Amino acid sequence: MRRKSSAGRVLQTVRKHYFLYVLLAPALILTLIFKYVPMYGAIIAFKDFSPIKGIMGSEWVGLKHFDKFLSSPNFDVIFMNTLKLSFFGLIFSFPVPILLALMLNQVRRAGVKKNVQLFLYAPNFISAVVIVGMLFIFLSPTGPINHLLTWITGEPLMFMSEPKYFRWIYILSDIWQGAGWASIIYVAALANVDPELHNAASLDGANLLQRVRHIDLPTIRPIMAIVFILAAGGIMSIGFEKAYLMQTSMNLPASEIIATYVYKVGLQSGDYAYSAAVGLFNSVINVVLLLTVNFIVKKLNEGEGLY
Numbered sequence: 001m002r003r004k005s006s007a008g009r010v011l012q013t014v015r016k017h018y019f020l021y022v023l024l025a026p027a028l029i030l031t032l033i034f035k036y037v038p039m040y041g042a043i044i045a046f047k048d049f050s051p052i053k054g055i056m057g058s059e060w061v062g063l064k065h066f067d068k069f070l071s072s073p074n075f076d077v078i079f080m081n082t083l084k085l086s087f088f089g090l091i092f093s094f095p096v097p098i099l100l101a102l103m104l105n106q107v108r109r110a111g112v113k114k115n116v117q118l119f120l121y122a123p124n125f126i127s128a129v130v131i132v133g134m135l136f137i138f139l140s141p142t143g144p145i146n147h148l149l150t151w152i153t154g155e156p157l158m159f160m161s162e163p164k165y166f167r168w169i170y171i172l173s174d175i176w177q178g179a180g181w182a183s184i185i186y187v188a189a190l191a192n193v194d195p196e197l198h199n200a201a202s203l204d205g206a207n208l209l210q211r212v213r214h215i216d217l218p219t220i221r222p223i224m225a226i227v228f229i230l231a232a233g234g235i236m237s238i239g240f241e242k243a244y245l246m247q248t249s250m251n252l253p254a255s256e257i258i259a260t261y262v263y264k265v266g267l268q269s270g271d272y273a274y275s276a277a278v279g280l281f282n283s284v285i286n287v288v289l290l291l292t293v294n295f296i297v298k299k300l301n302e303g304e305g306l307y
Contacts, residue, residue, distance in 0.1 A: 045277035058273075065277035074261070082257040082282075085243075086235040089171045094228060096179040098220070101186030102212055105193075117187075120180025131177060132245040135169060136160055160246070163254035170246060185227070189220045225297050233290025236282050258282045 014021055040055075045065055047058040069075060100120060107113040123131075138145055139159035146156035159165045193215060201211045240259035247255045258278060266275025 042276060042280055044273050045280045047273055049273035049276075051272075061273075065274045066281060068274060069278050069281065074256075077253065078256055078258055078261050081254060082236055082238060082259075085167055085170060085257060086238055088167065089174060089238075090231055090235060092171055093175045093179065094231060096175050097182035098186055098224065100179060100183040101190060101220070102216055104183065104187055105190040105216065106208070117180070120183070122180075123177045124181035126177065128239065128242040128245060131173060132242060135173060135246070139169070158250075161248055161250040163251045166246065166251045166254040170243065174242075182227075185223060186220050189223050190216055193219050229290065229294050229297055232293035233286055235289055236285050 044055055044058065046060060046062055047055070048061045048064075049055065049058045104113060104116065107116065137143055140146065141156045141158065146159075150156050157165070159169060197215050198211055201215060206214070236258065238257055238259055240263060243255060243257055244260045244263065247260065259282075262275045262278050262282075265271050265278065
């Protein structure tokens, strides 16, 4: 009886709000087709995959490919490069959109605010290929930045060749490209703050920093928590395209990450099973980090987290 009553309530809810479910259906179908159905292919990470035999016909080898990756001499370098690039990128890039949103919220003239927002959002629409091309032009030995450095110090710096510069160039260019666009969600949240709260706080003698601390930051704190959890959960999923385009034979010790390694092993060398194992290992690390960070944030944020 309970099962029937529960099923009846579900059917009643669907009938009552059927139009909302119709609107939701395309997103669910696309998610199933492009996110869940391809998960079946991850089984090749546990097989000695052969395109001729197919997934089901290939021999089962268990954790052979995982052992191969974990015991390879490149594992430490690739794993640490990925972790360092992601971790430092998260630490340095996460606060920037928040600061931009707080500063934009203080601009009272609508025309000026729109122009500033347009200037900040524009880099997000530049492709990674163009961004990397700009980096190679501006940071080349004969580029404008090295021209200035040569005039000051007497010698240029090999920004795109030396491994020690790769990580910071990647992170700083990422911040320049994406911080403005990432601030939109915080700007939208701050738009819901009642101006009377700021007026009352000003009458009570609160300065700008005090108003930001006690009014603006508590408003966007739940959003900050969710964004941080999602960013930390994808800490090992660095964009492949930009890292691969920035690679040179000289900066490879710092620029070789899991995403580029999977591409080279899987598509260029044709070892699909091994590359699938490496990619699956990366995904498992992301899931563990997501659950861990969500647990920590819920403890520190009065029980508010991703779920």
